[in-house]
Amino acid sequence: MTQSNVAAREAAPATVPAQLGPVDADGKPRFRLGPLYLTLPLANIALYLVWMGVGSFLIPIQVTEIKGHPDPEALKNAVAVGAALAAIGNPIFGQISDRTRSRWGRRAPWMLVCTLLGAGALCWQANATSIGMLAITWGCVQFILNGFQAALTAAMPDRVPPTKYGIMSGLVGLGIPLGTIVAAYTIGGIDLSKLGYDGIVGGFDGKFAGEKGYYLIAAFLVAAVVIFLLVTPDRSNKGMAVDRFDLKKFISNFGVNPRKHPDFAWAFISRFGVVAGYFTVLTYNMYILMEYVEVKPQDVNSTMGFLLVVNALSTVVAALFIGKLVDRFGRIKPFVLGSGVLAALSLFIPMVSGTVNGMAVFNIVNGLAFGMYMAVDMALITRVLPRGEDAGKDMGLINIANAAPQVAAPFIASWIVSTWDYEALFPICACIALVGALAVVRVKSVQ
Numbered sequence: 001m002t003q004s005n006v007a008a009r010e011a012a013p014a015t016v017p018a019q020l021g022p023v024d025a026d027g028k029p030r031f032r033l034g035p036l037y038l039t040l041p042l043a044n045i046a047l048y049l050v051w052m053g054v055g056s057f058l059i060p061i062q063v064t065e066i067k068g069h070p071d072p073e074a075l076k077n078a079v080a081v082g083a084a085l086a087a088i089g090n091p092i093f094g095q096i097s098d099r100t101r102s103r104w105g106r107r108a109p110w111m112l113v114c115t116l117l118g119a120g121a122l123c124w125q126a127n128a129t130s131i132g133m134l135a136i137t138w139g140c141v142q143f144i145l146n147g148f149q150a151a152l153t154a155a156m157p158d159r160v161p162p163t164k165y166g167i168m169s170g171l172v173g174l175g176i177p178l179g180t181i182v183a184a185y186t187i188g189g190i191d192l193s194k195l196g197y198d199g200i201v202g203g204f205d206g207k208f209a210g211e212k213g214y215y216l217i218a219a220f221l222v223a224a225v226v227i228f229l230l231v232t233p234d235r236s237n238k239g240m241a242v243d244r245f246d247l248k249k250f251i252s253n254f255g256v257n258p259r260k261h262p263d264f265a266w267a268f269i270s271r272f273g274v275v276a277g278y279f280t281v282l283t284y285n286m287y288i289l290m291e292y293v294e295v296k297p298q299d300v301n302s303t304m305g306f307l308l309v310v311n312a313l314s315t316v317v318a319a320l321f322i323g324k325l326v327d328r329f330g331r332i333k334p335f336v337l338g339s340g341v342l343a344a345l346s347l348f349i350p351m352v353s354g355t356v357n358g359m360a361v362f363n364i365v366n367g368l369a370f371g372m373y374m375a376v377d378m379a380l381i382t383r384v385l386p387r388g389e390d391a392g393k394d395m396g397l398i399n400i401a402n403a404a405p406q407v408a409a410p411f412i413a414s415w416i417v418s419t420w421d422y423e424a425l426f427p428i429c430a431c432i433a434l435v436g437a438l439a440v441v442r443v444k445s446v447q
Helices: 003-011 033-067 072-099 108-125 131-153 155-159 162-173 175-188 211-231 247-252 262-282 285-292 297-329 333-346 356-383 388-419 422-442
Strands: none
Touching: 033 072, 033 108, 033 131, 033 155, 033 162, 033 175, 033 211, 033 285, 033 297, 072 108, 072 131, 072 388, 108 131, 108 211, 131 155, 155 162, 155 356, 162 175, 162 297, 162 356, 175 211, 175 297, 175 356, 262 285, 262 333, 262 356, 262 388, 262 422, 285 297, 285 422, 297 333, 297 356, 333 356, 333 422, 388 422
16 A cells, blocks of 8 residues: 555545545455456456547548548548647646545546547547648547546546556456457458458458447447446545645646656656657658558458558567566566567568568567567556556646657648658657657656
């Protein structure tokens, strides 16, 4: 139990729990972990089905349909606004959930409200007919669902004991690859000819590569969150003490002093670098296949689906394996460093072989690297949070390191491609990812 939890307990009346932390005074878990091993990954899969299915498939498809051709500049404008609003929404909703007192706990009300509003915004975006409208609707989706993400990511420090951080971090990390697999299978289809089989699995003749894809994703999101809230409900915190609301303090509380909490700052920088290197390539994945690898237009969706599934399966294998190793050996930084080096090396593969096969090898190696990182990322972040009471807000701040690179990625990628070419995209992103991984060396409180 942290010192802040102990102090909060001593300050509160004996009959009122001051802090519903992951363990009680005897060190026993307050929440049943068994169901959480299933519901937390499922909720993350649903969330990343939105980020990957909409961000990697539906938006590029919409942009191409609206403009009549692949337009990197229009794609940049369509996604940048949304990512900027995501960076704002995460810490705002995180701090609001920290202050929430209800019979359903701090996080559950915001998870439900934001999910329902986000699903509605997705249905609105399905009918966008201009780049401007696409940018506005995606901005609304990102802002609202980052409220859900802030509450969801706080579930780990709220409910999980530190001894289980590694395996839970690995399971949470499955959200990205499994969300990607579902998106690839449903929207783009998976071209199995690369594995020696004829035909395309999934895709449903393009049925979900448009408006219906948005509706399907919205429905899956709502279903997953309802399951999470019913199977693993939060606990009432109606009697939990809360400071009187002060707008000035509320605004000033968004920041974390890097001098007082240097490990938190370095962990933020590390995540920012690794995610920036990843998303700068991911944002242009479809256009890389179209214009660099020169895949035929009719084969782009299924080829992209195949490559994303290869990447996702590699990520799953690495995340589960490394997560167990972290809990066993209690060391995190070597895996962060290893993931950054491997990710950087993987980005040179498309330069050597700008073919579908070369991209397949890249996605295998890159997936292993990203899986290694996802297995330890949440374990690292959770250990350097400044205060347990502010977990929602602090996780929201850390999540800016996810959102901000998405703001920068379209501009960085567009500038690199227009100034040089797609070949320059890979080494620059490799350097960015490597710098992010090296930043973890400065985190002193984690082995």
